[in-house]
Amino acid sequence: MNQKHQEDLAHIRSMMERSSRFISLSGLSGVFAGLSALIGGLYVYQLFKVNGIEYFTDDHILLSGNLVSHLFLTGVVILVCAFVFGAFFTIRKSRKYNLPIWTSATKKMLFNLAVPLVAGGIFCLALIYHGYFGLVAPSTLIFYGLAVINAEKYTFSDIKYLGFLELILGGISLFYIGYGLIFWIIGFGILHIIYGLVMFKKYK
Amino acid sequence: MGIIDKLNKDFESRVRLGIMSVLMVNDWVDFTEMKTLLNITDGNLASHASALEKSEYIEVKKEFVGKKPRTSYQVTALGRAAFKEHLSYLEKLMKS
Numbered sequence: 001m002n003q004k005h006q007e008d009l010a011h012i013r014s015m016m017e018r019s020s021r022f023i024s025l026s027g028l029s030g031v032f033a034g035l036s037a038l039i040g041g042l043y044v045y046q047l048f049k050v051n052g053i054e055y056f057t058d059d060h061i062l063l064s065g066n067l068v069s070h071l072f073l074t075g076v077v078i079l080v081c082a083f084v085f086g087a088f089f090t091i092r093k094s095r096k097y098n099l100p101i102w103t104s105a106t107k108k109m110l111f112n113l114a115v116p117l118v119a120g121g122i123f124c125l126a127l128i129y130h131g132y133f134g135l136v137a138p139s140t141l142i143f144y145g146l147a148v149i150n151a152e153k154y155t156f157s158d159i160k161y162l163g164f165l166e167l168i169l170g171g172i173s174l175f176y177i178g179y180g181l182i183f184w185i186i187g188f189g190i191l192h193i194i195y196g197l198v199m200f201k202k203y204k
Numbered sequence: 205m206g207i208i209d210k211l212n213k214d215f216e217s218r219v220r221l222g223i224m225s226v227l228m229v230n231d232w233v234d235f236t237e238m239k240t241l242l243n244i245t246d247g248n249l250a251s252h253a254s255a256l257e258k259s260e261y262i263e264v265k266k267e268f269v270g271k272k273p274r275t276s277y278q279v280t281a282l283g284r285a286a287f288k289e290h291l292s293y294l295e296k297l298m299k300s
Contacts, residue, residue, distance in 0.1 A: 001296075002297070005294050005297050006298060008218075008221055008294060009291075009298065011218060011222065012225045012291065013225075015221070015222045015225035015226055015241070015242070016225045016226070016228060016229045019225070019226040019229060019241050020229040020230060076256055098243065100237070100240040100241060103237055104230060104233070104243070105230075105241075180275065
């Protein structure tokens, strides 16, 4: 009898969890998003070098319009790669554990993630438009951090620590204009890989 | 009367427990989503849902989205209270 009640309680807990949170999110999604950002960041570093900019020795980095559009394109490619990998591993995980993907929890999570991201995207486009290139990297980190914290209620709640770290990193980088690439690689590359590995181990 | 007798008979089935658990943490949940969440058949969900509706623990809404009918469920205040009570008895049983 006791056994049945214990199972009842476990069942209740698990049904509440799986219906209100998007728990198919795979740690591997984070790892591969991080790797995409890392490779993209290194590519940009290489790009600077080719264009005669020594990232770590030149004091002021002035970007030409041509280079900016190249950087912008790189950013878009990284975003698409991260998204495709993210979706792939998450769909794989949900198939494996027989979890429904397109639930109201998923929709809520995506909506909560999207609001700060879209606002941040517009903000960054405006920065580029007005020529404040140095503020773009810190802003992407800050808005991404806010988006993650905002989505925390509808997925693994540990994700908020990632959000806070991105936010803090973005805040610091605001005061070190010109080092955006380094902060960007740490925030989107390294933090994602670490987060992904931790999550992968924890929720395997 | 022992504590076991106080357990709500309406919640004895795993499916009903599942339906109530999902509704406790969500607003309106539609038939298809409930079915995939609980991993049960149409008939199974329909019969348990109507039993819960009869006890006035859940509210059923039927509407048309385009030409397709859609059934959604929501927990009532009575259902919420009954389920909470059931949960606290279960927890007490675990402790004793």
